Amino acid sequence: MSVIYILIGASLLLGVGFLVSFLISIKNGQYADEYTPAVRILFDDAPKDKK
DSSP states (O other): OHHHHHHHHHHHHHHHHHHHHHHHHHHTTTTOOOSHHHHGGGSOOOOOOOO
């Protein structure tokens, strides 16, 4: 039964860690660009030199 308490505590700690890292990434602006990823596939790549 004590293993369940350890697992619950570990899962809560892990969940809080992921939540904190997610909030830090939002604060740093990692998800700020919502337009470019949706249309990136429509852009042509730069032409490569043919030799």
